[in-house]
Amino acid sequence: MKRDRQWLKEVAALAVEEVRPRLERLCRLIHANPELGFRESRASAWLTEFLAERGFEVESGLCGMPTSFRASWGRGAPCVAFLAEYDALPEVGHACGHNLVGTASAGAAVGLARALEQGGLEGTVCVFGCPAEEGAVEGAGGKVVLVEQGAFSGVDAALMFHPAAYTAVAVATTSREALEFAFRGKAAHAAGAAWEGINALEAAIQTFNAINALRQHLPDGVRVHGIITRGGAAPNVVPEYAEVRLYVRAPDQTLLAQAVERVKACARGAAMATGAQVSVRPFARPYQSLLTNRPLAEALLENLRALGASVEDPTPRAAGSTDMGNVSRVVPAVHAYVQMVAGCVPHTPEFAAAANSPRALKAAVLAAKALAMTGVDLAVDPELRTQVKAAFDASCP
Numbered sequence: 001m002k003r004d005r006q007w008l009k010e011v012a013a014l015a016v017e018e019v020r021p022r023l024e025r026l027c028r029l030i031h032a033n034p035e036l037g038f039r040e041s042r043a044s045a046w047l048t049e050f051l052a053e054r055g056f057e058v059e060s061g062l063c064g065m066p067t068s069f070r071a072s073w074g075r076g077a078p079c080v081a082f083l084a085e086y087d088a089l090p091e092v093g094h095a096c097g098h099n100l101v102g103t104a105s106a107g108a109a110v111g112l113a114r115a116l117e118q119g120g121l122e123g124t125v126c127v128f129g130c131p132a133e134e135g136a137v138e139g140a141g142g143k144v145v146l147v148e149q150g151a152f153s154g155v156d157a158a159l160m161f162h163p164a165a166y167t168a169v170a171v172a173t174t175s176r177e178a179l180e181f182a183f184r185g186k187a188a189h190a191a192g193a194a195w196e197g198i199n200a201l202e203a204a205i206q207t208f209n210a211i212n213a214l215r216q217h218l219p220d221g222v223r224v225h226g227i228i229t230r231g232g233a234a235p236n237v238v239p240e241y242a243e244v245r246l247y248v249r250a251p252d253q254t255l256l257a258q259a260v261e262r263v264k265a266c267a268r269g270a271a272m273a274t275g276a277q278v279s280v281r282p283f284a285r286p287y288q289s290l291l292t293n294r295p296l297a298e299a300l301l302e303n304l305r306a307l308g309a310s311v312e313d314p315t316p317r318a319a320g321s322t323d324m325g326n327v328s329r330v331v332p333a334v335h336a337y338v339q340m341v342a343g344c345v346p347h348t349p350e351f352a353a354a355a356n357s358p359r360a361l362k363a364a365v366l367a368a369k370a371l372a373m374t375g376v377d378l379a380v381d382p383e384l385r386t387q388v389k390a391a392f393d394a395s396c397p
Contacts, residue, residue: 015114034088037132111372141285197238210266
């Protein structure tokens with residue numbers, strides 16, 4: 001059986017290699033045409049076209065999101081899902097490398113489907129198109145919608161990769177709330193009758209000042225950062241409206257809830273001090289911290305190393321936030337990081353440029369092979385499936 005498993009993994013990797021030119025073109029095409037969350041019509045179409053050409057049955061507009069999809073191949077258990085992201089960031093484009101993420105998941109699905117077919121094995125291979133992972137757009141968090149509407153029912157494992165400056169299979173992410181504070185004051189002539197006005201912009205500024213004073217009293221791992229999205233129209237008009245968007249992050253839901261209340265208190269205090277009114281609402285869906293499934297991660301670790309990747313100590317390290325965390329609460333999941341280029345920081349123009357480099361394309365193909373090979377492990381090893389489920393049940397009782 002071990003030899004059979006190895007042969008199947010070789011079949012999967014070879015299938016990925018056969019479509020490598022197409023995968024590289026997809027990576028470059030999506031990179032050259034960045035689309036914000038929930039508007040990724042071209043990227044979604046290109047990925048589903050690639051999968052449909054290879055025998056996958058495609059359902060577009062999944063869970064009411066026009067750019068989401070589910071592409072399925074095969075039948076029966078286990079059902080292995082690869083999650084695709086393909087949205088870009090405002091102004092800096094694919095500075096998080098999602099052009100690589102979605103393409104690698106599609107490639108992994110093709111590799112696993114070929115291995116199951118050649119091996120005469122039952123199993124279902126799915127690619128879930130997950131729009132709007134980046135929190136910059138209204139209502140971001142496509143995976144949260146999929147979770148809430150039961151799209152992952154019947155899925156035995158969910159896998160994906162993300163480009164990074166290092167390679168690791170277990171990375172800690174933070175829970176996150178995305179909050180918008182709207183301050184309302186009263187307009188007045190800033191020189192001739194300033195005393196008649198209530199300065200909403202000052203309330204926004206004082207909110208940041210209060211948060212900065214609060215920082216030293218926040219627990220380790222809690223982060224608060226944001227921007228002023230609106231702050232007036234002319235210097236000689238007292239701003240009657242100002243708007244702030246903030247992320248509050250924490251290692252777990254309990255700390256997050258406490259931090260959110262303290263940040264809200266900063267805004268309320270600033271409004272009271274300036275005479276403004278303030279309202280608050282979430283502008284994106286809440287993200288939960290990631291629960292990495294250890295048996296699944298160890299299988300992926302072995303496959304990455306078998307492909308020649310230098311993988312760091314699997315001890316979790318701090319990262320940002322992702323809606324893959326929400327997925328990990330309903331299905332065993334792994335969200336690996338594969339080195340694209342060392343020393344490059346995501347969400348920067350430099351990272352965006354690197355996401356279109358030969359090294360980036362190589363990383364995406366490597367990830368696709370490793371993900372497909374891990375799918376083979378799940379398909380042929382009932383003991384691994386039992387371990388994966390047991391670890392999930394223990395982490396999500």
